Amino acid sequence: QVQLEESGGGSVQSGGSLRLSCAASRYTYSMGWFRQAPGKPREPVAFIDGTGTTTYVDSVKGRFTISQDNAKNTLYLQMNSLEQEDTAMYFCAAHDARVSWWSRQLSSTYKYWGQGTQVTVSS
Numbered sequence: 001q002v003q004l005e006e007s008g009g010g011s012v013q014s015g016g017s018l019r020l021s022c023a024a025s026r027y028t029y030s031m032g033w034f035r036q037a038p039g040k041p042r043e044p045v046a047f048i049d050g051t052g053t054t055t056y057v058d059s060v061k062g063r064f065t066i067s068q069d070n071a072k073n074t075l076y077l078q079m080n081s082l083e084q085e086d087t088a089m090y091f092c093a094a095h096d097a098r099v100s101w102w103s104r105q106l107s108s109t110y111k112y113w114g115q116g117t118q119v120t121v122s123s
Helices: none
Strands: 004-007 010-013 018-024 030-036 043-048 054-056 064-069 074-079 088-095 117-122
Touching (some): 018 117, 043 074
Parallel strands (some): 010 117
Antiparallel strands (some): 030 088, 064 074
16 A cells, blocks of 8 residues: 655746645655646646656646655656646556556556645636
């Protein structure tokens, strides 16, 4: 079992930045971020695996950066140039094994989930 705890959410104006953190109780090979806005389905954001390979959805490319500190078992999401459309609850997800490129953006791929941290971007 893996416990995941997100932190770093908050309220920020458009154009601002936030850094989310996800502390894991142990190392997992594949990790990622998802987000869910009110009334909308959960959607993928960014992913990283044990080789350091990263994947981003088009809407956040160039603005968000996913990284990890394996010594601390912590996943990060640096979010710059935030837009109102980025407002959502952000969830950290993890899986012990390597996941395929096509499946890493599916929430059903991930076995472990955090409780989420709220990000609110105002104009």
